[in-house]
């Protein structure tokens with residue numbers, strides 16, 4: 001039997017404290033290796049909590065969760081994370097920011113210089129290795145954050161609304177670039193977003209969560225050939241996926257005028 005990248009069975013998460021928020025309830029999912037999984041759901045439904053549980057940063061309070069065949073007990077090896085805020089350290093050059101996970105893992109940075117060059121090249125940042133974060137645009141900073149997450153070849157890349165703070169044009173460009181990078185690196189990706197179109201454009205699969213406590217409402221396979229160009233968004237097939245997902249949100253009473261999950 002093949003090992004899943006992420007296996008969740010009846011997963012629940014209740015935060016401690018007087019309010020004791022129940023963030024996730026009964027989430028079961030099997031995410032295959034090398035798949036790009038988009039995660040959609042209304043604000044506060046537990047998407048980040050799900051990612052944080054997978055990353056071993058939160059303890060689950062019920063059910064089972066394993067990553068690459070091993071039960072999650074603290075942060076597993078082989079995970080990279082990218083957040084909405086790039087969290088680059090302003091006082092370190094881009095190259096040194098990218099090398100941070102290597103330093104944290106107490107590995108020899110010198111052995112990773114070629115890898116950094118490869119990633120800088122892959123993300124179009126070859127001329128910016130010695131620049132500082134303040135010298136880069138928002139999109140470039142997020143590309144540097146992606147390099148940092150990829151530097152130690154994680155099997156699993158967790159991305160929590162990585163392009164949420166970018167303008168629409170840059171976000172489109174980043175979607176195309178992320179797909180290109182992923183087609184070369186082929187790690188498993190869990191990508192949280194509020195954008196239905198972004199989720200369909202990037203995903204092999206879209207997982208839709210209900211309002212809190214987050215439950216998995218539906219998992220939709222996106223059968224569109226790759227590489228996908230932005231123009232795929234104008235095709236009837238793409239439109240059908242978006243309409244289907246929008247229908248799920250409408251049924252839950254959760255859609256705004258722009259068609260975004262709220």
Ligand SMILES: Nc1ncnc2c1ncn2[C@@H]1O[C@H](COP(=O)(O)OP(=O)(O)OP(=O)(O)O)[C@@H](O)[C@H]1O
Nearest residue numbers: 015021023041042043044045046047048049050212
């Ligand atoms: N550390 C925490 N302690 C207590 N409650 C928390 C904590 N982190 C999140 N929560 C609560 O858990 C619920 C789910 O939060 P989470 O951040 O996972 O949602 P989300 O779907 O990622 O939201 P958004 O789309 O707005 O980022 C929310 O009600 C939130 O208030």
